[in-house]
Amino acid sequence: MVRPRDNRSDGTVPPARSGAAARHADDPSVGPARHLGATHRTPTWLKATTIVISVLLVGVIAFGSYWFIRLQGNISKQALGAGNGRTEDAVNEATDRMQILILGSDTRDGKNSEYGSAEDSAGYGHSDVMMMMDISADNKRVSVISFPRDLLVDIPKCVDQKTKKEYPAQRQAMINSAMSEAGIGCAVDTVNKLTGLEIDHFMMADFNSVKELSNTVGGVDVCVSDAVYDPDSGLRLPKGTSKVQGEQALSFVRTRHAFGDGGDLGRIKAQQGFLSSLVRKIKDDGTLTNPGRMLGIADAITKNLTVDDGLASVPTLLTVGNRLKNIDISKVAFVATPTEPAVSDSNRLQLAEPAASQLFAALRSDVDLTDPKAPASAAPTAGATDxxxxxxxxxxxxxxxxxxxxxxxxxxxxxxxxxxxxxxxxxxxxxxxxxxxxxxxxxxxxxxxxxxxxxxxxxxxxxxxxxxxxxxxxxxxxxxxxxxxxxxxxxxxxxxxxxxxxxxxxxIVNQTAGDTVCQQVNPAMIVR
Known part of the structure; x- marks a missing residue:
């Protein structure tokens, strides 16, 4: 490389540099920068738009992350079974026929302490509500089967999956006690044994879930045949249709004496009526297509929810919820397991045969309970526990x-x-x-x-x-x-x-979600 000489023999001096070029070098004696052209300024509107979009993106990501972390943090979980084994593979939550056991816990721990004493919260609690939700593979129908809490069943040997303590099998025990010692998984195994199905998931909610969910949706309409007051549950309603939420909603689904003959079957029908009305409310309000409302419901539910490991993620819960949004409410069937007074104890119930076995056989064969002659939507689920x-x-x-x-x-x-x-x-x-x-x-x-x-x-x-x-x-x-x-x-x-x-x-079908049913009040609870 030949270095230019500063002392030129012809008496000339280096070319003059423009001010623009000079700004790119500390030494003004350096020649013009050949790569630089005229400068261009970014328009103010483009800068402002970029800033706004960036802020929005950061906000959306932060909002989504906040809700994901919040909802995920709300969820508690337990094992699906209690050591009795499974013969079926895990289901695809988006496409397979799926059974979910829905439980309402009577535990008095934490926020539920106002509903009982410390003795009531011992162990895992009892299942105040037990329903099996069966979603068809084609998402065209749902069957909800209720099991009375007073039903006498055989509970299999169960192992607490946390402590590994083994509990022996029990004969003729109340079904609501199945989870009290070995956990929710024992309730799942008990229903598997009883029905010949294999539950895919479970959801257990406590008292506060009913209160908060009913408040979130703005109340649920219920109908009673007469003015009713039950001092035990605190339920007080006038004759006809009323909107219940919070404590009154909880009293409506908890009362054991207000409806029918004051037994468990009257309560089951009231619970099914409440859920039917809740389904109609959510569908009619467009909640399932409104992200804001859905977040509110999801928050209310997950704060008081315990699920199995396979269901313990927000995306999976959303997948299951998404399957339900387009189902015809006339194909959401509510059924009570056929029962009769138990021979061993008239204050308890036993399965009524042959109706109970016929129901369980129909479920195993994936029969549409609202139309038993209709073809099955998918092949029956194979395998079982015993x-x-x-x-x-x-x-x-x-x-x-x-x-x-x-x-x-x-x-x-x-x-x-x-x-x-x-x-x-x-x-x-x-x-x-x-x-x-x-x-x-x-x-x-x-x-x-x-x-x-x-x-x-x-x-x-x-x-x-x-x-x-x-x-x-x-x-x-x-x-x-x-x-x-x-x-x-x-x-x-x-x-x-x-x-x-x-x-x-x-x-066999008590009602569908499309039916508006007035609950028959127990004569002893009628207010004149």
């Missing part, structure tokens, strides 16, 4: 792997023909089933064979012997051994009806 989940039953074998003479088999005659029961017992005895009994049962149209745990193979053989198709061999939680329930279609030596349509009581 013998109660198998449907149909195993095929009969030519050589039984058990002692027939030791198997308890009863014949319930619902055919209105005494001769049918005698012929069935004779056929059973001749085949080696000598431990038999018979009794007269309520009339039914269709013959079925029901069985308790570990009697599926015996039931299959009994069904084959009496000509009952395998599709009518059903598990039943309260049958000891096997019960052949003869219906009007039964004739000795003839094949009973093999109709594939679901056999369900005609009034």
């Amino acid at each position: 013998a109660a989940s198998s449907a149909p039953a195993p095929a009969a074998t030519s050589a039984a792997a058990y002692n027939k003479a030791a198997q308890p088999v009863t014949v319930a005659n619902g055919s209105s023909n005494a001769a049918n029961a005698a012929k069935a017992v004779t056929a059973l005895n001749a085949a080696g089933f000598t431990q038999t009994a018979q009794f007269t049962a309520p009339a039914v149209a269709s013959t079925a064979v029901y069985y308790g745990g570990n009697f599926a193979d015996v039931a299959a053989d009994v069904a084959a012997l009496l000509g009952v198709p395998s599709s009518k061999v059903l598990p039943a939680a309260y049958v000891t051994g096997v019960q052949a329930y003869l219906g009007a279609d039964y004739a000795a030596g003839a094949q009973p009806s093999t109709s594939a349509s679901a056999q369900l009581p005609p009034d």
Whole structure:
């Protein structure tokens, strides 16, 4: 590189630099900067727009982050099961048929202390409300099945997933006590055992969730047949339709004496009526398409919510909520598990057969409870936790792997023909089933064979012997051994009806979310 000389022989001096060029060098003797052209200033409007957009973006991100962190921080979680195992894979929350067990806890911890004493908050509490929500795979229908808190059931052996303490199985215990020792997972396992389904998720809310949610939506309309006052719950309403929120909303869903005959079934119908009205309110107000309202509801719910690990994220909860926004409210069916006074204790309930087993079989087959003859929206969910989940039953074998003479088999005659029961017992005895009994049962149209745990193979053989198709061999939680329930279609030596349509009581659906129902007030609670 040749360095320019400053002492030129021709007497010239370096070219003069412009002021613009000089600003880019400290030494004014440096020549003009060839890369620089004329300067351009950014328009003021563009600067202002950029600043505004930046501020908005930061605000949106901060707002979204705030709500995500807040909602996520609200959620509490527990294990889905209590050590009894699963046979199904995890569901896709966006596309699969899904069952969610919804529980209302009666714990008096924390904000709920005003509703009881410290003794009431011992352990995990009891499930004051227990409902199973079944969402179809095509998002066109929802079934909500209520289980009375006084229902006597068999609770399986459960292991507290936090402490790893094992609790033995219980027979004929109230279903609301299932979670009190080993946690919510034990309640899930109990419902699995009872229905033959496998619950995919659970949601448990406490007293405050009802109060805060009803306040957030601006109240829920409820209807009562007469003016009512229940001093135990504090519910006080005039005859007709009223808007309840806060404490009165909680009193409406908690009261045990105000409706029906003052028992648990009256309360279930009131709870279903409240939820139906809440669904209509949310749909009519456009809440599900209003982000601001949805955030308010989400905040109210999550602050008082405990869910399983698989549901414990805001995106997953939003996915489930999004599935419900377009369902026709006439396809949201509310059902109470068929029950009757328990033989062992008239103040408790037991499953009413065959209606309960028919309901659970219909659920396993994904039947539309509002229209049992409609085709299923998806293939039935396979798998279950124990013998109660198998449907149909195993095929009969030519050589039984058990002692027939030791198997308890009863014949319930619902055919209105005494001769049918005698012929069935004779056929059973001749085949080696000598431990038999018979009794007269309520009339039914269709013959079925029901069985308790570990009697599926015996039931299959009994069904084959009496000509009952395998599709009518059903598990039943309260049958000891096997019960052949003869219906009007039964004739000795003839094949009973093999109709594939679901056999369900005609009034199995209490109401849909589209129905406005006035709750019948217990005469003892009417205010004159």
